[in-house]
Amino acid sequence: MRYGALEAGGTKMVCAIGDENGKILEQISIPTLMPEETMPAIIEYFKNKDIAALGVACFGPVDVHPESSTYGYILKTPKLAWADYNIVGVLKDALGVPIGFDTDVNGSLLGEITWGSARNLTDVIYITIGTGIGGGILSGGNIVHGMLHPELGHMKLIPAPGDSFQGICPFHGNCFEGLASGPAISDRWGASGKDLMDRAEVWELESEYIAQALSNLILVMSPQKIILGGGVMHQMQLFPLVRKKVLEKVNGYLDTPELRDIDSYICPAGLSDDQGIMGAVKLAMNACEKSAI
Numbered sequence: 388m389r390y391g392a393l394e395a396g397g398t399k400m401v402c403a404i405g406d407e408n409g410k411i412l413e414q415i416s417i418p419t420l421m422p423e424e425t426m427p428a429i430i431e432y433f434k435n436k437d438i439a440a441l442g443v444a445c446f447g448p449v450d451v452h453p454e455s456s457t458y459g460y461i462l463k464t465p466k467l468a469w470a471d472y473n474i475v476g477v478l479k480d481a482l483g484v485p486i487g488f489d490t491d492v493n494g495s496l497l498g499e500i501t502w503g504s505a506r507n508l509t510d511v512i513y514i515t516i517g518t519g520i521g522g523g524i525l526s527g528g529n530i531v532h533g534m535l536h537p538e539l540g541h542m543k544l545i546p547a548p549g550d551s552f553q554g555i556c557p558f559h560g561n562c563f564e565g566l567a568s569g570p571a572i573s574d575r576w577g578a579s580g581k582d583l584m585d586r587a588e589v590w591e592l593e594s595e596y597i598a599q600a601l602s603n604l605i606l607v608m609s610p611q612k613i614i615l616g617g618g619v620m621h622q623m624q625l626f627p628l629v630r631k632k633v634l635e636k637v638n639g640y641l642d643t644p645e646l647r648d649i650d651s652y653i654c655p656a657g658l659s660d661d662q663g664i665m666g667a668v669k670l671a672m673n674a675c676e677k678s679a680i
């Protein structure tokens with residue numbers, strides 16, 4: 388069976404064909420411009436590809452509740468041309484196949500629990516730290532959507548002593564994303580993360596904020612594993628710093644086999660940056676299964 392997969396991002400749309408093992412058979416990338424330019428190119432790619440279903444893992448916020456009248460819409464987004472855009476409806480009308488739909492981070496989470504480093508687990512958090520910060524939560528075997536979907540990148544953090552940076556989030560200033568996303572690093576230090584690799588103080592502070600967020604999430608959701616992806620986490624020196632600081636913050640209050648194996652507990656994505664597109668394949672497989680019932 389061939390499945391279509393669309394990883395819809397703010398700067399590019401990754402379109403791929405995958406099989407039931409998550410194997411990506413072919414893939415292209417289309418720049419995210421205005422919907423009237425970008426959508427016909429996406430439809431053109433998937434047309435005549437003989438796909439059984441399409442999975443869409445989309446930048447948000449999005450409406451993922453099937454019973455809602457705006458299901459499948461991109462909601463209020465700073466990318467104004469895409470605000471209130473019925474992405475699922477347009478694709479369904481053009482392609483005539485079942486469509487699976489979720490947020491981009493839930494797509495990555497789904498990829499990791501199906502084929503990556505979180506297989507056979509029921510409680511997992513996937514966080515991407517890049518242009519923005521977002522996260523998907525698997526709780527009791529179900530991906531959490533709740534009222535809308537989790538937006539853990541916007542949790543408030545406590546500024547580190549001596550840090551007077553106001554943060555860059557237009558809504559909250561110094562929330563997690565405002566303090567620790569890729570653009571926040573560039574704004575604070577005047578250079579991009581790639582050019583700051585040998586500046587220890589950059590990663591000390593960055594790992595402090597990531598560890599604050601993670602220890603909050605550990606105490607609230609009790610995950611069995613936390614996976615960190617996204618461009619900022621390509622700085623592999625962050626992992627040991629984050630692990631050490633998380634343990635310091637938890638301060639012995641929790642003593643579990645998972646936390647005693649902290650290197651496995653807080654880990655990079657297992658699918659080498661293919662977790663998003665492979666998760667979109669799984670969304671398509673799920674949609675196909677559902678439509679057959």
Ligand SMILES: [Zn+2]
Nearest residue numbers: 541556559562
């Ligand atoms: Zn925010």
